[in-house]
Amino acid sequence: MSGFQYGVSLYSYTDDIGTVMGLDEALEHVADTGATGIEILSESHIPAYPRPDTAWIDHWFARLERLKLVPTNMACWVDTSITLNHNRTEEEGAAQLAQDLRLAHLLGFRFIRPKFGVIDEELTPHPIWRGAVERVLDLADELDITIIPEIHAPTPIRHPVTEAYVDFIQKTGTRHFGLLIDTGIFQDRPLPYWPGETPEIRKAALSFLDGIKVPVEHLAEVIDYVPFIQAKFHHIDEKLHDHHIPWDRIVPMLKKLNYNGYLSSEYEGVRDPWVAIEQVRRQHCLIRRLERETELSHA
Structure with a gap:
């Protein structure tokens, strides 16, 4: 039974980077967890995006080599509504994707996560996504x-959005398009209320914060198309108990399905300075413990 690969999204530390620590220090904290993978937000973490200078690129690779980290996923965006009067065409969306594919390749990434503009509250992507992606599949293949x-919540696995992505993979036969599962879809207990949030606001627009409770068994229906998982979480206490995400069911299911890709920590809890560092460490300890326990139970 092969093991998971562990990574961290720098989004977990976004509020600290630039205020109480820099990018170099954030990478030190990632390495300190024992993780090997690093995930970034393109526009937030790359100076002069989309054209960082040579000195920054050299420093990027030097610090990754020193810390024994590898780039995993570069999050990027395809804003479909440029102005109130103009939506991107498929060609324009493809140009944005091509730009980010080339930048990701330059920086050593294996994946890009494009966030397309959505057309409803269920996060249905703008219809240009299919044509835009199809136009860059050859480039994605060339760059591997x-x-x-x-x-991502509120979209579950059994949903037209997911089905459309799977249909695209099956019809094109591509190996360079897949699904990123955000573990927030498995959240089964409510999150605390945000400042200023009322029960009425949550019921009307933010009900997914109570958890959409996707059964972990549904992973079996799509796992063949899932090369990367964002390990979303919000709070793990000192006893390594997650208050919202059922890792005790997620981890055994992933092991059963022989998933051996990355679990990339994405902390979205309290944003007080330095809290994320301890929270990410706790998550890695929790998941590693559950992985060992699952392996021992099947030995």
């Missing part, structure tokens, strides 16, 4: 980068 749109 996989394009992985995110399955």
